[in-house]
Amino acid sequence: MQSEKITKLRKKERKRPYDDACGLAHALELVGERWAMLVLRELAYGPRRFSELKADLPGISANVLSQRLAELEARSLVRRVRLPPPASVQVYEATEWGLEAVPVIASLGRWAARSPLHDPTLPMSHVSFMMSLQTLLSPERSRGMDARVGFKMGDIGYVATLCGGRLAIERREPEDCDATFAGTPMQLVAAIHGGLGLETVKVTGDMELAKRFVTLFPLPPKIG
Amino acid sequence: MQSEKITKLRKKERKRPYDDACGLAHALELVGERWAMLVLRELAYGPRRFSELKADLPGISANVLSQRLAELEARSLVRRVRLPPPASVQVYEATEWGLEAVPVIASLGRWAARSPLHDPTLPMSHVSFMMSLQTLLSPERSRGMDARVGFKMGDIGYVATLCGGRLAIERREPEDCDATFAGTPMQLVAAIHGGLGLETVKVTGDMELAKRFVTLFPLPPKIG
DNA sequence: CCGTATCCAATAAGATACTG
DNA sequence: CAGTATCTTATTGGATACGG
Numbered sequence: 001m002q003s004e005k006i007t008k009l010r011k012k013e014r015k016r017p018y019d020d021a022c023g024l025a026h027a028l029e030l031v032g033e034r035w036a037m038l039v040l041r042e043l044a045y046g047p048r049r050f051s052e053l054k055a056d057l058p059g060i061s062a063n064v065l066s067q068r069l070a071e072l073e074a075r076s077l078v079r080r081v082r083l084p085p086p087a088s089v090q091v092y093e094a095t096e097w098g099l100e101a102v103p104v105i106a107s108l109g110r111w112a113a114r115s116p117l118h119d120p121t122l123p124m125s126h127v128s129f130m131m132s133l134q135t136l137l138s139p140e141r142s143r144g145m146d147a148r149v150g151f152k153m154g155d156i157g158y159v160a161t162l163c164g165g166r167l168a169i170e171r172r173e174p175e176d177c178d179a180t181f182a183g184t185p186m187q188l189v190a191a192i193h194g195g196l197g198l199e200t201v202k203v204t205g206d207m208e209l210a211k212r213f214v215t216l217f218p219l220p221p222k223i224g
Numbered sequence: 225m226q227s228e229k230i231t232k233l234r235k236k237e238r239k240r241p242y243d244d245a246c247g248l249a250h251a252l253e254l255v256g257e258r259w260a261m262l263v264l265r266e267l268a269y270g271p272r273r274f275s276e277l278k279a280d281l282p283g284i285s286a287n288v289l290s291q292r293l294a295e296l297e298a299r300s301l302v303r304r305v306r307l308p309p310p311a312s313v314q315v316y317e318a319t320e321w322g323l324e325a326v327p328v329i330a331s332l333g334r335w336a337a338r339s340p341l342h343d344p345t346l347p348m349s350h351v352s353f354m355m356s357l358q359t360l361l362s363p364e365r366s367r368g369m370d371a372r373v374g375f376k377m378g379d380i381g382y383v384a385t386l387c388g389g390r391l392a393i394e395r396r397e398p399e400d401c402d403a404t405f406a407g408t409p410m411q412l413v414a415a416i417h418g419g420l421g422l423e424t425v426k427v428t429g430d431m432e433l434a435k436r437f438v439t440l441f442p443l444p445p446k447i448g
Numbered sequence: 449c450c451g452t453a454t455c456c457a458a459t460a461a462g463a464t465a466c467t468g
Numbered sequence: 469c470a471g472t473a474t475c476t477t478a479t480t481g482g483a484t485a486c487g488g
Contacts, residue, residue: 002487015479016258016461016462016478017283018259018262018282019282019283019346019347020262020281020282020346020347020348020349020352021335021344021346021347021348021352021410021413022262022265022333022348022349022352022355022359023332023333023334023335023336023337023342023356023359024261024262024329024332024333024336024352024355025333025352026333026336026337026339026341026342026343027329027332027333027335027336028258028261028262029341030260030336030339030341032256033479034240034252034256034479034480035242035480037247037252038242038244038248038249038252039250041246049450049452050449050451051451052269052451054451057244058242058243058244058485059242059481060481061341061480061482061483062450062451062452062482063452063453063454063480063481064479064480064481065449065451066452066453075339075341076340076447079328089449089450090450090451096447097338097447100335100338101332101335103375104331104332105251105332106248106250106337107328107331108247108248108251108325108328108329108332109246109247109248109249109250109251111247111251111324111325112247112248112250113247113250113298114253114321114324115250115254115298115300117250117253117254117299118247118250119245119250120245121245122243122244122245123243123244123245123248124244124245125246127244128244128246128248128249128438131246131248132246132247135247160317165243177472179294186245189245194357195279223284223321239460240458240459240460240481241478252468257460257461258460258461259461273469273470273473274469274470274471275469275470278470283462284462285462285463285464286464286470286471286472287462287463287471287472287474288460288461288462289460289471289472290470290471290472291460291461313469313470314470
């Protein structure tokens with residue numbers, strides 16, 4: 001049949017479609033390729049440059065990153081923006097709709113953290129660390145708490161604002177914070193999720209608040 | 225260095241790891257391969273046989289399905305079960321932890337349905353259809369409503385129980401239902417999400433309830 | 449420095465045939 | 469029916485070279 005041939009050619013153009021109206025199947029056509037969700041994760045708290053993305057996605061090659069960004073742009077998840085002078089650099093930012101996928105993929109991460117195969121000693125980007133705070137915040141333990149906590153990881157700063165049982169994250173230099181943590185993402189993970197206390201990280205500001213803050217993010221129980 | 229060689233070999237054993245402690249990266253190592261999440265979706269409402277899975281995942285080949293099931297089993301998301309006599313057939317069922325990923329991937333589907341590239345005219349499995357009901361149920365529109373609605377798609381039956389703003393799904397023959405819909409998943413999608421009314425599907429039982437029921441699942445607005 | 453383009457080797461996916 | 473074996477094709481990763 002001629003029509004079958006045409007259908008087959010169509011499929012070849014769109015490289016490997018799932019012929020499935022299910023939203024999940026479409027999600028996988030949008031962000032199902034290797035690295036795609038991780039690229040989106042890195043854009044969760046604001047625009048990033050190509051070299052930052054490459055540096056924070058250990059193992060991705062430049063050509064694959066380039067291809068993923070182009071695909072995400074074509075699918076309206078990412079925008080390519082040239083910052084105004086004097087910066088004049090090009091950055092990639094998630095669209096509003098792209099950002100709506102972030103809480104969902106974060107939930108996927110919380111689910112996966114229960115796997116016995118999960119290795120928390122691997123390196124972690126600062127974005128992953130901040131996302132883990134948002135994802136693992138215990139509503140019970142943080143009930144009634146208001147605080148503004150800063151983080152400094154290398155030359156990247158974040159501010160986490162705890163209010164009404166929610167944790168809002170901004171990527172900016174820590175200012176006007178009740179307490180501030182400094183260290184590598186891995187050291188901060190050890191202190192907060194690993195329950196190792198505050199020996200390995202630098203804390204400034206309200207030490208009592210810092211001590212309480214690190215207890216607000218219990219790891220989900222392992223399966224088994 | 226000797227240690228570097230060993231690390232490289234380790235990586236080769238685990239085929240293509242993301243060296244990333246982020247939960248999301250681990251999630252993608254668990255269910256990030258092509259077809260894996262769709263296989264898990266098909267197990268959402270109970271165990272299935274190999275041939276059913278192959279039939280409901282259009283385009284998957286037997287070797288890939290076989291490999292995915294083996295991987296999901298090795299990762300504790302899926303169990304291989306031999307039904308007791310007289311059935312004596314082998315089925316695959318999601319583990320409890322595997323089932324916990326289902327609401328998350330369903331949310332991913334709801335997010336993706338807002339894409340302008342989404343094509344709702346493609347075929348859809350009965351599992352996808354039932355999952356779309358759970359995912360798209362409007363809490364406002366269903367407030368205070370209690371109902372038991374049956375679905376019959378080919379030889380597969382489901383019962384959806386609406387109670388307290390939640391929709392529980394069981395895969396069993398429709399019995400004791402206030403109303404029952406019969407048709408193909410695509411016809412039912414057209415009636416419920418497409419807003420085409422009830423012309424294309426067969427309805428038995430409380431017609432007034434059926435008319436109200438089909439309004440409870442508004443599609444999320446397209447982006448653009 | 450910011451990417452894009454090209455080439456190559458390794459792997460994963462797809463198609464098809466085949467066996468208990 | 470329930471897969472396995474085999475072959476072909478597509479995608480990925482790594483290295484490197486190249487233009488803005």
